[in-house]
Amino acid sequence: MRLLIDLSEDAICVADIGTGRITYANRAAESLLGYSNEEWQSITLGDLSPGYDSHQTANEAGFTETRVFHRDGHLIPVWWRLLVSPPETTAILVLRIVPILKLPPEGGEDPLTGLPNRLLFERHLQALLDGRSASFAVLFLDLNGFKSVNDTFGHRLGDQVLCEISGRLRRNLRPDDLVARYGGDEFTAILHHVENAAGAASAADRLLHRIDEPFKLAGLTVTVSASVGIVVSGGEYRNSAAILDAADRAMYHAKRCGTRYAVFSEDTCPPFRSETAD
Numbered sequence: 001m002r003l004l005i006d007l008s009e010d011a012i013c014v015a016d017i018g019t020g021r022i023t024y025a026n027r028a029a030e031s032l033l034g035y036s037n038e039e040w041q042s043i044t045l046g047d048l049s050p051g052y053d054s055h056q057t058a059n060e061a062g063f064t065e066t067r068v069f070h071r072d073g074h075l076i077p078v079w080w081r082l083l084v085s086p087p088e089t090t091a092i093l094v095l096r097i098v099p100i101l102k103l104p105p106e107g108g109e110d111p112l113t114g115l116p117n118r119l120l121f122e123r124h125l126q127a128l129l130d131g132r133s134a135s136f137a138v139l140f141l142d143l144n145g146f147k148s149v150n151d152t153f154g155h156r157l158g159d160q161v162l163c164e165i166s167g168r169l170r171r172n173l174r175p176d177d178l179v180a181r182y183g184g185d186e187f188t189a190i191l192h193h194v195e196n197a198a199g200a201a202s203a204a205d206r207l208l209h210r211i212d213e214p215f216k217l218a219g220l221t222v223t224v225s226a227s228v229g230i231v232v233s234g235g236e237y238r239n240s241a242a243i244l245d246a247a248d249r250a251m252y253h254a255k256r257c258g259t260r261y262a263v264f265s266e267d268t269c270p271p272f273r274s275e276t277a278d
Helices: 002-007 027-033 118-130 146-153 155-171 197-212 240-257
Strands: 011-016 022-025 064-069 075-085 090-097 136-144 178-183 186-192 215-217 220-222 225-233 261-263
Touching: 011 027, 022 027, 027 075, 027 090, 064 155, 118 178, 118 186, 118 240, 136 197, 136 240, 146 155, 146 220, 155 178, 155 186, 155 197, 155 215, 155 220, 186 197, 197 225, 197 261, 225 240, 240 261
Parallel strands: 225 261
Antiparallel strands: 011 022, 011 090, 064 075, 075 090, 136 186, 136 225, 178 186, 215 220
16 A cells, blocks of 8 residues: 555645544655655644644545644645544545636735634625624624734644644534634624624623633643623614724723623723733
8 A cells, every 4th residue: 555655636635533643654645745765753733734634534525625734833724624544443545736827816814814804704794784684693702812822832733733723613504504713813703694792692602602612732632712702783883993992892891890791882892902901
């Protein structure tokens, strides 16, 4: 089998399915990702892709578009396919470069996480407001203490945390909801068909519990938390800037009060950010 792997034009890595530890990689993988033959022995599938989940991806029949880390830290868009070799202890990872024409148009996608970016999110939000859409909620989420993650573990692992959080947010929202990376360690979401603050708060609490779960990356365990501001739109807002400002103010109110989330109210959410907010 190794001869066939070596002759393949695809980048192929062989790994232990339980630990994700890479045991062998062909020359195409070395060329694509920049690792030498000796360096592969200390790399795991989780190091290549922060969203790697052996239980979720091992049985996929086709290729999934994702991004993997090059040795120097930049992300490469690839098609990812993970196969399981009997007796189901070995994983075979096949990577193919995504053609440039298949990448989303510039200006719509965050290059790190693959989520919609701020521009696309604001355009979608404004379209909802212009169309007098049925009641929906906007969430503004900010990570607490994320700077210390970068300072302690380095920016590369910090980027992996952001990618993992992006995946958790996406997997725990409904298909018609929209989540975006607004910038830095801030994320925003639109929850469609939300009639009241209680429904939005329930969704926010579910997302926060998912973020609270420890991340196991590069042999380290990292924990982060977040604060969320909530606005439920019933037709009173006319532009995206106003509703995002309200959600932002609610988020900082949650930080100041030490609560996990806060629903916007003019009475309780001042128009200026707290100087001590993280």
